[in-house]
Amino acid sequence: MISDHHACYFAHELTRHAAQGIDRISASLLDAAVDLNPHQVEAALFFFRSPTVKGVLLADEVGLGKTIEACLILGQLWAEKRRKLLIVCPASLRKQWSLELREKFNLPSFILDARSHNLEQRAGNPEPLSREAVIIISYQYARKLEDQLRAIPWDVAVIDEAHKLRGCYRTKNRLGQSILRSLGGVRKIFCQRLLTELPAGALRLDETYR
Numbered sequence: 633m634i635s636d637h638h639a640c641y642f643a644h645e646l647t648r649h650a651a652q653g654i655d656r657i658s659a660s661l662l663d664a665a666v667d668l669n670p671h672q673v674e675a676a677l678f679f680f681r682s683p684t685v686k687g688v689l690l691a692d693e694v695g696l697g698k699t700i701e702a703c704l705i706l707g708q709l710w711a712e713k714r715r716k717l718l719i720v721c722p723a724s725l726r727k728q729w730s731l732e733l734r735e736k737f738n739l740p741s742f743i744l745d746a747r748s749h750n751l752e753q754r755a756g757n758p759e760p761l762s763r764e765a766v767i768i769i770s771y772q773y774a775r776k777l778e779d780q781l782r783a784i785p786w787d788v789a790v791i792d793e794a795h796k797l798r799g800c801y802r803t804k805n806r807l808g809q810s811i812l813r814s815l816g817g818v819r820k821i822f823c824q825r826l827l828t829e830l831p832a833g834a835l836r837l838d839e840t841y842r
Contacts, residue, residue, distance in 0.1 A: 687820035
């Protein structure tokens with residue numbers, strides 16, 4: 633739940649940024665069933681404050697809430713009826729993302745893998761990626777569905793554990809190359825644990841991560 637202290641902080645932030653149109657994050661803030669920290673709100677605001685950049689990098693120490701920051705952004709986009717939302721993450725983190733979305737932000741999600749893909753098609757849905765939910769997919773399965781992913785005009789793609797895309801422009805990095813082809817031109821949110829060469833917080837990404 634949001635405390636009086638957090639409510640005052642959010643009200644101040646939304647008022648302070650209103651001239652820049654950043655008050656649109658209010659829907660996501662009101663729906664969040666989690667105690668939010670100021671730096672998490674600021675990271676989400678940063679995304680909406682930079683609408684022309686190719687994406688943002690959320691870099692913090694483990695446990696400081698990169699997932700919450702990304703979910704705040706997804707929740708606001710969902711509230712704005714922008715429903716082409718994708719999360720690419722390691723297979724071991726798919727259920728964690730789904731739980732965070734449902735329990736803390738009341739957002740529907742769909743974990744897409746070979747089994748669920750086949751079940752959807754048998755149920756009469758030939759295009760499971762078009763389901764109205766936040767689509768959660770592993771790196772490896774995203775590679776298998778490269779052409780299908782590329783055909784969808786995603787509103788945003790969250791890339792968790794983004795260090796896996798290091799050296800993605802090298803031809804020997806087949807996974808990274810596939811992700812680039814699948815999501816080229818899509819606005820991205822990279823979630824990355826803090827590395828020594830990166831400052832903490834949200835960073836702009838322009839040409840480096842097209």
